[in-house]
Amino acid sequence: MRITDGIRYLRSIKTVAEAALRFDRAARVAATGKRVELPSDGPAAYASMLAHSERLKRLDVRAEVLGRTTSDLEIAEGSLASATDVVAHVREIAVQMANGTLNAADRTGAAAEVRSLRATLSGLANSKGQNGYLFGGTRVDTAPFDTNAAYQGNLDALRVEVADGVTESVSLSGADAFTASGVNGRDAFVVLDALTLALGANDLTGIRDSLDAIDGVLGQLSNVRADAGAKIDRLRAAQAFATDTTVLVAKGRAAAVEADPIQAFSELTRAKTAYEQSLEVTKKLLALSSLGQ
Template sequence: MRVTDRALFESSIARNGAARERHAKATAEASTGLKVQHPWDSSATPQITRYRLDADRMRAINGAVGAARGDLDLVDGTLAGVVNVLQRGGELAVQLANDTYNAADRASAAAEVRALRDEVLRLANIESAGRYLLSGTAEGTRPFDAAGSYQGDAGERRIELAPGSTEVVSFRGDEILGTAAGGIDVLAALDDLALALEADDTAAIRTSIDAMHTGVGQVAVAQSKVGGVMLGLEIAEASNRTLADVADERRAELTDADFIEAATNLAFAERALEASFAATAKSFGPSLLDVLR
């Protein structure tokens, strides 16, 4: 086969161009850490996109779950406080139902019960960043007015725990502290106890002992329900985190460059480029013009 000068130069240009292109690609891969930059770089771009969206979705669900957990922590703490208050109310009722106490003692205790009732009302109106947590979905409304009457609504707010699965993360004060779910009105029970103490009515005080115990049980049940929801959120959060990690890993397998492989490819491409330049220089070397003088 005749090898002409033009063929020699053209092939050198093509060879060096190809080596330069391989080098540029290897450099880009090593410097960005990505082997897929454009949709046409891999036939797996639909999967890459899908895994990215999957991971983002699971992280977004966890963002909402995390925010709800913050609210639930507050509600849980609030209900624990109510239980403590009601237990103190029960202790006072048991103590002052005893005949060894007189009317003055009971009047003094009544003042404490009034303070306990105010504390329950304060706790029931717990808020976070301007949002009342025991108003159902009426977050902008104080759950209970000063008279202890429920002002919230019967709505419930749900968040997504996983695609297609939701959980109620709102709470109604009238169910936890009132009669809406078949329980007793805790604030009214404290009012009754205070009135009984003020009236020095030991029979009524004894009746309040049961009410206090019922109230404690009622709020404790609500607290355990909150705990159950929190546990559900924690489990969902962990599961979502795992799913996001799996999606990230699968995406990384398809799109990320292996560092060692990328560095090796770059070194190889550099060597190939140098070899191409050297071969080009050599191929220009021997010429009849050099010997004809």
């Protein structure tokens, strides 16, 4: 083989190698539908892919947290609705027992019913969701009310991210709902205990006086329930925004890494042809070299 033939042969081998790499990449792109998987596929596009992927992970985490938190708030709102029904029933009993035509035995029976309703109210005040207790502030691992109905929670607010750098309070105050912590607040359990005592003592004045206190409890339950509804609406809006953002980011990631199917298969065809042609050229060079020896 002459020197000139040797140079041609080496160039041909290089061309075959380059064509093989092109063919391999084109085959991979056509098979996976992705034009960028490695840094060597395009540094800028690869960096864009990583950035979009990281953002999608954050959005997935946010969506999961928002979903759990919204579910807990819905449970809390339901518990407050049930608590309102319980206290409203207590009020009905108080109104009925304030009737002077009833006797002590009637009121003793009513006292037992109010005592039972108090236990139901205590259970509702200690409601739990996926993230823990619902009415104890940030103390989600501890029942907000002990066996004596003393508040064990705190006034700190749980917060979740609803947008980049933006957080929202998602706590509902058990203190505001069930205790006398707020302005003109009423302790629901103290009010029910006072009514139970008045009923047991056949104390008409005490029974009648309990109505204003019961109305106060109903009012504060209504206020906290309204707060729950407003927070649920805001979280649902944040979920919708996160979903829309996820779609946009996913499209951006696709634009950075995904190949156009038609272009991918066209490139595969061209790369295959180039590879086959380079092999043929190399074979011919080898044949000529053999004849010349």
